[in-house]
Every structure is written in structure tokens, then in C-alpha cells.
Amino acid sequence: MDFDFxxxxxxxxxxxxxxxxxxxxxxxxxxxxxxxYPKDIEKLFAENGIxxxxxxxxxxxxxxxxxxxxMAVEEIAKACxxxxxxxxxxxxxxxxxxxxxxxxxxxxxxxxxxxxxxxxAYALSETGSGSDAAAMKTIANRxxxxxxxxxxxxxxxxxxxxxxxxxxxQTDPAADHRGISAFVLERETSPWKAPKxxxxxxxxGSPTAELVFEDVKVPVENRLGEEGAGxxxxxxxxxxxxxxxxxxxxxxxxxxxxxxxxxxxxRHQFGQAISSFQGIQFMLADIATQIEAARHLVYRAATKxxxxxxxxxxxxxxxxxFASDMAMRVTTDCVQLLGGYGYISDYPxxxxxxxxxxxxxxxxxxxxxxxVIARALLK
Amino acid sequence: MxxxxxxxxxxxAAEVDRDYRFPEEAVKAAGEAGLLGVLIPREYxxxxxxALAFAICIExxxxxxxxxxxxxxxxxxxxxxxxxxxxxxxxxxxxxxxxxxxxLLGAFALTEPAAGSDAASLKMSARRNGGGYxxxxxxxxxxxxxxxxxxxxxxxxxxxxxxxxxxxxVPSDTPGVRVGQLFKKMGLHGSPTGELVLEDAEVPxxxxxxxxxxxxxxxxxxxxxxxxxxxxxxxxxxxAAVDESRALLAxxxxxxxxxxxxxxxxxxxxxxxxxxxHAAWLCGEGRPFTRQASMAKLxxxxxxxxVAVDAMQLAGEEGTISGSPFERHFRDAKALQIYEGSNQVxxxxxxxxxxG
Numbered sequence: 001m002d003f004d005f006x007x008x009x010x011x012x013x014x015x016x017x018x019x020x021x022x023x024x025x026x027x028x029x030x031x032x033x034x035x036x037y038p039k040d041i042e043k044l045f046a047e048n049g050i051x052x053x054x055x056x057x058x059x060x061x062x063x064x065x066x067x068x069x070x071m072a073v074e075e076i077a078k079a080c081x082x083x084x085x086x087x088x089x090x091x092x093x094x095x096x097x098x099x100x101x102x103x104x105x106x107x108x109x110x111x112x113x114x115x116x117x118x119x120x121a122y123a124l125s126e127t128g129s130g131s132d133a134a135a136m137k138t139i140a141n142r143x144x145x146x147x148x149x150x151x152x153x154x155x156x157x158x159x160x161x162x163x164x165x166x167x168x169x170q171t172d173p174a175a176d177h178r179g180i181s182a183f184v185l186e187r188e189t190s191p192w193k194a195p196k197x198x199x200x201x202x203x204x205g206s207p208t209a210e211l212v213f214e215d216v217k218v219p220v221e222n223r224l225g226e227e228g229a230g231x232x233x234x235x236x237x238x239x240x241x242x243x244x245x246x247x248x249x250x251x252x253x254x255x256x257x258x259x260x261x262x263x264x265x266x267r268h269q270f271g272q273a274i275s276s277f278q279g280i281q282f283m284l285a286d287i288a289t290q291i292e293a294a295r296h297l298v299y300r301a302a303t304k305x306x307x308x309x310x311x312x313x314x315x316x317x318x319x320x321x322f323a324s325d326m327a328m329r330v331t332t333d334c335v336q337l338l339g340g341y342g343y344i345s346d347y348p349x350x351x352x353x354x355x356x357x358x359x360x361x362x363x364x365x366x367x368x369x370x371x372v373i374a375r376a377l378l379k
Numbered sequence: 380m381x382x383x384x385x386x387x388x389x390x391x392a393a394e395v396d397r398d399y400r401f402p403e404e405a406v407k408a409a410g411e412a413g414l415l416g417v418l419i420p421r422e423y424x425x426x427x428x429x430a431l432a433f434a435i436c437i438e439x440x441x442x443x444x445x446x447x448x449x450x451x452x453x454x455x456x457x458x459x460x461x462x463x464x465x466x467x468x469x470x471x472x473x474x475x476x477x478x479x480x481x482x483l484l485g486a487f488a489l490t491e492p493a494a495g496s497d498a499a500s501l502k503m504s505a506r507r508n509g510g511g512y513x514x515x516x517x518x519x520x521x522x523x524x525x526x527x528x529x530x531x532x533x534x535x536x537x538x539x540x541x542x543x544x545x546x547x548x549v550p551s552d553t554p555g556v557r558v559g560q561l562f563k564k565m566g567l568h569g570s571p572t573g574e575l576v577l578e579d580a581e582v583p584x585x586x587x588x589x590x591x592x593x594x595x596x597x598x599x600x601x602x603x604x605x606x607x608x609x610x611x612x613x614x615x616x617x618x619a620a621v622d623e624s625r626a627l628l629a630x631x632x633x634x635x636x637x638x639x640x641x642x643x644x645x646x647x648x649x650x651x652x653x654x655x656x657h658a659a660w661l662c663g664e665g666r667p668f669t670r671q672a673s674m675a676k677l678x679x680x681x682x683x684x685x686v687a688v689d690a691m692q693l694a695g696e697e698g699t700i701s702g703s704p705f706e707r708h709f710r711d712a713k714a715l716q717i718y719e720g721s722n723q724v725x726x727x728x729x730x731x732x733x734x735g
Contacts, residue, residue, distance in 0.1 A: 199702070
């Protein structure tokens with residue numbers, strides 16, 4: 001087992017780290033307060049090649065490695081969870097193309113994403129179909145050389161700002177989940193509507209959209225894989241994207257811990273720094289241990305994605321489950337370490353606690369992760 | 380009580396949270412129903428009920444709206460009870476009827492920027508001046524700031540760390556009393572929190588509560604029973620989260636994982652409730668209850684936070700949308716682990732009680 005990152009990966013991480021400190025961290029509180037999509041950060045990531053990390057060089061990108069994606073997502077999430085989602089969702093929306101696309105599709109669809117000219121999104125969930133993805137109602141009817149899509153999707157991260165959208169729809173409703181197919185919609189030629197954005201507890205700058213498809217035409221050459229292969233693609237994509245959510249959770253926890261650790265060293269009560277009290281020290285030790293354990297699981301899972309290991313489904317689910325539960329506990333404790341100051345928005349840790357909660361829910365709730373893990377154990 | 384909470388207080392909860400609005404109507408209705416004088420004896424215009432009844436009232440209010448419950452809790456408990464416990468007959472007659480009726484809202488001003496858990500290191504000064512005292516300094520994290528008509532303020536009359544502290548009743552219209560920064564918080568948006576600034580604020584000697592140097596004792600005793608109120612608040616938030624989870628699960632296909640989580644939430648909450656009621660009962664019986672009140676505050680508030688996180692997990696992504704009660708409970712619950720003695724301080728109190 002290799003615990004070292006390659007020189008190239010470390011170089012990318014250092015670049016991201018510096019950029020985040022200089023440009024993202026100072027914006028984080030405002031992005032949260034205004035609950036506005038940080039278009040400036042998207043542009044910054046595009047200009048600096050960060051949005052190209054999910055793509056191999058032959059498709060215009062700079063990496064394509066899950067480990068590298070996780071390293072970058074983690075770094076960004078330390079300062080701003082909303083901004084880290086821009087990259088995490090770029091990866092999520094691109095995986096279907098990279099995994100199930102033909103060479104022609106990859107060559108055509110990936111470069112504008114890799115350059116950051118466009119961002120991608122992934123539209124699977126519907127109102128009546130969250131954890132039970134196979135219950136979806138969005139339908140795609142074939143007419144000659146195109147499909148016509150009708151229906152709606154719910155809780156689509158970045159769905160309102162994406163230029164490229166991977167949508168899952170029924171092409172054969174009678175066949176249940178074997179009737180689901182995957183399509184790539186490009187905004188210019190297959191426009192969709194985003195009538196409603198949700199106001200949320202956390203990741204407030206990341207637009208969570210309801211998407212509506214009314215007779216949206218998609219050329220046949222934008223179907224990914226065969227008709228009916230969509231559900232398999234959807235699940236395989238989530239296996240690969242889950243380490244990224246684990247990395248996001250990890251970054252949020254680390255960001256909160258960095259802040260709280262400095263705070264307890266500076267804050268004096270009873271004539272000494274509160275870090276000198278054993279009760280506080282035990283909290284610090286527990287937090288650091290939990291973060292370290294989660295980090296190893298996340299990068300182990302990312303390595304398995306990169307090496308296409310046979311048990312990647314199970315380990316990816318474990319990484320997502322463990323890292324997000326850890327982030328929720330750790331950020332709650334970090335607010336506690338700051339006391340009353342932790343609860344007010346002049347300090348960043350309450351934002352991080354609000355941001356952590358969603359990592360237990362999206363890209364497969366932690367209940368679903370347990371189902372996935374148990375199924376892998378019992379099969 | 381439950382009817383009032385459900386018919387008047389609960390319908391305002393989402394709006395109060397969304398708009399950071401003081402729940403005027405709810406507090407007024409609570410006053411009319413006698414809830415602002417629960418602990419105040421009948422002879423002073425109150426309902427004359429005991430700590431257990433008080434805890435249950437706060438629990439019912441918190442189940443409907445956590446912001447309203449903390450406003451009423453702070454008023455009733457740490458904002459009024461010290462007068463009942465340490466006030467002269469003259470002070471009781473002067474202030475308690477107005478607090479019981481809701482004409483005046485009470486507040487408690489102990490914490491300072493450098494004196495949080497270490498409350499005895501407070502710096503606010505109270506200098507003797509003729510027939511009274513002149514107070515100078517800044518208090519932070521004051522609940523009911525700007526709304527209270529009377530603040531119970533702790534200030535330094537001497538050098539000794541604890542024996543140099545005295546308590547004062549400071550009406551909000553005293554010259555030199557002003558509201559400083561208001562804090563924007565994660566939750567409890569309807570309950571204003573902020574700084575109380577005193578600049579050469581003069582109070583007469585008859586507004587000193589207890590003897591000179593007795594202030595720290597007043598504060599610690601007030602917080603002992605204050606913790607019963609906070610426990611009630613935690614139970615109310617936890618119960619609301621459980622009830623909403625139950626309604627949610629009743630309407631969908633459940634699996635065993637959902638059932639197990641709900642069972643665990645309810646069991647934790649029930650154990651917390653019994654701990655809180657026991658502490659309240661001891662207090663009402665006039666028996667020692669310091670350790671039990673700290674255990675109740677610690678366990679009830681940790682439980683409320685855990686239950687709020689779990690309920691949101693059951694609700695899934697919909698629970699995270701603003702306006703959903705699930706995300707409100709999550710944000711509201713966190714404050715309870717921090718205020719009226721952080722849960723770290725509760726552990727210190729519990730251990731000290733056990734080890735002497």
C-alpha cells in the first residue's frame with residue numbers, strides 16, 4: 001500500500017492550496033451569507049486548470065485521477081465547502097461520459113469541460129425518487145435520430161449553472177430500472193429549465209435546483225451507452241464520486257479543526273489557555289484521530305477507483321459514510337470548542353457545521369451507504 | 380399550556396426564524412397566560428408553581444418554537460428568580476409583579492468577552508458613589524438584549540476573585556445603559572443576543588441584589604435552576620424532532636434502519652426527560668440538586684443535538700431546505716450545548732460534586 005502521493009499530485013495540491021488561501025478563503029463567509037453562486041470562483045478554477053483535474057490529458061485535462069480530485073476537493077473544502085462542490089460536481093457530471101462514453105463522445109464533450117469553459121452537472125434524483133433511483137418518472141421517447149425528454153429532477157447541484165448535464169430518463173418504463181438510459185444535454189442545443197433554487201441549511205452558495213424538461217430534444221449521439229444501461233452507469237458513477245464527497249467532508253472537518261485548534265491555544269480562561277485543560281485536550285485528540293482515520297479511508301477508496309479494484313463499491317461507500325459522519329461530529333465539537341463565539345457568524349465554524357450535514361445525505365444517504373456495504377458483505 | 384404553544388407559538392416559529400424577528404405576539408400571549416410568572420409566588424402576582432411545572436412549560440414552548448422558549452426561560456429563570464431567592468421584601472414587591480405580568484422582560488448579564496466559562500474573572504466595575512454605584516463595562520451573549528426592561532448584572536465591587544462580585548438590578552432605561560453589537564447566530568434567530576454596554580450607569584444601593592460580595596453566589600444559584608429550564612428547552616426541541624420524524628416515517632416505506640434510528644432517538648430522549656424531571660423535582664422539594672441539574676443539562680442538550688442530527692438524516696435532503704423544521708431544530712439545538720454553562724463546565728460541576 002502506497003501512502004505517498006506522486007510529485008505531480010503534490011504539485012497540484014500545493015497550487016490549489018495556495019489559490020484557496022489567497023482567493024477562496026477570503027470569499028467563503030460572503031458566499032454563505034449571500035447564498036449566491038460564486039461565478040468568480042468558477043472562473044478562477046477554470047483559469048487555473050482546476051476544473052480540468054477530472055479529465056485525462058487526451059481529453060484536454062490535467063489528471064483524471066480520483067486521488068488527485070480528492071486532494072483538490074479536500075483543499076478547497078477546508079476553506080469553502082460551496083466552492084469545493086464546483087470541482088466535485090464537475091467530476092460527478094463528467095464520470096458518466098468518461099466511463100460510458102464512446103471515444104467520439106469523449107473527444108467531443110470533454111474538452112469544453114476540461115478547459116472550464118463549461119461546468120457539468122448530474123441529474124438523477126426526482127421528487128418521488130431519492131434513494132430509490134429506479135422509481136424515476138422522467139421519460140425519453142425516441143423520434144428518429146433524437147430523443148424527446150419530459151419530466152423533472154430535484155436537488156440537482158449546479159443544475160442551474162451547468163452547460164453540460166447528464167440526465168437519467170426512462171426509455172422503457174415497463175422495464176423498471178432496466179429501462180433507464182443516460183443522456184448528455186448541452187445547454188445550447190437541448191435547453192432545460194431551472195425554475196426553482198432551494199434555500200438550504202448549508203453549502204448555501206451552491207445552487208440546488210429543480211430542473212424541468214419540456215420536450216427537450218437530445219440527439220441520439222448524446223446517449224451514453226446502450227438504451228437501458230443508464231441505471232448501471234448511474235450506480236457505477238456514484239461508486240467513483242463517493243470518495244470525492246468523503247474528501248469534501250474531510251476538508252470541512254479539517255478547516256473547522258484548524259480554526260478551533262488555534263482558538264483554544266489563544267483563548268484564556270481560569271488564568272491559562274483553555275488548551276491546557278485535559279477535557280479540551282481529550283476533545284482535540286479525539287478529533288485529530290477521527291480525521292486521520294477518515295483521511296486514510298478516503299484516499300484508500302480513491303486509490304481503488306484509480307486502480308479499478310473489484311471491491312471499490314464497498315470501500316467507496318465506507319469512505320463516504322465514515323468521513324461524513326466524522327465531519328458532522330467534528331464540526332459540532334469545533335463549535336463547542338469556541339463556545340458562544342462558535343455559534344455566531346463572525347466566526348467560520350458554525351458555517352462549517354451547517355455545511356457538514358449535507359455530506360451525510362447527498363450522493364447516497366448514509367443509510368444507503370450501509371445498505372451498499374452490507375450487500376457487498378453478504379453477497 | 381400545550382394548546383397555547385400549539386395555537387399561538389408554533390405557527391410563528393418558521394417566520395420568526397426566517398426573518399430574525401422577535402416573537403412579540405407569542406411572548407405577549409405567554410404573559411397573558413401567566414407563563415412569565417410561573418415561578419413567582421401568587422402574593423407577587425405569579426402562578427407560584429414549582430421547578431417541575433416550569434420545566435414542563437419550557438418544554439412545551441420549545442416544542443413549538445425554540446426562540447420563544449429561550450426568551451421565556453431566561454426571563455423566568457435567571458432573569459427573575461434571583462430576585463425571589465435573594466431580594467429584599469421591598470425589591471420583591473417592586474419588581475416581581477411587573478416581571479410576572481410581562482410588563483418587564485428580565486435578562487441575566489454575567490458573561491464578558493474574557494469571562495465565559497471562567498465567569499469569576501469578570502471585569503465590569505461597580506464603584507460606590509454616594510448612595511449608589513456607578514457601573515462600567517461590557518457584557519456579551521446577553522439573551523433578551525434590547526427587549527429586557529430589567530437586567531440582573533454582575534459587577535466587581537472588590538478585588539477578590541469571587542467575593543469581590545456583587546449583583547445589581549439595572550433597569551434598561553438607566554442613563555448609560557445601551558445595547559452594543561447584536562450577534563447574527565446560527566439558530567434561535569427570534570431571540571436577540573448581543574452586548575450590553577454600561578457607561579457610568581448609576582444605580583441606587585437599593586438595586587443591589589444580596590449583600591456586597593454575594594454576587595457570585597447569586598449567579599451560581601441562578602444558573603443551577605437555569606439549567607433545569609435549558610433541559611426543558613432541549614427536551615422540547617428533541618420531542619419536536621422526534622414527532623416530525625414519526626410523522627415522516629408513518630407516511631413512507633420504512634426499513635429496519637429507520638426504525639432502529641427512531642427507537643434510539645426516543646429512548647435517549649426519554650432518559651433525558653427523566654433526568655431533567657428528577658432534577659426539577661429535587662429543586663422543588665428544596666433538596667440539593669446542583670449535580671442533577673448539571674447532569675440533566677449535559678445529557679438533555681447533547682441528546683437534543685443528536686436527535687436533531689438524526690431526524691434530519693431521516694428527512695434526507697428535504698430536511699436541509701430552509702423553512703423545514705428539521706434544519707431549524709438542528710441550528711437551534713447547538714446553542715443549548717453552549718449557553719448557561721457550556722457542557723464542559725457541566726462536566727466540571729458534576730465531577731466537583733462527586734469528588735468534593
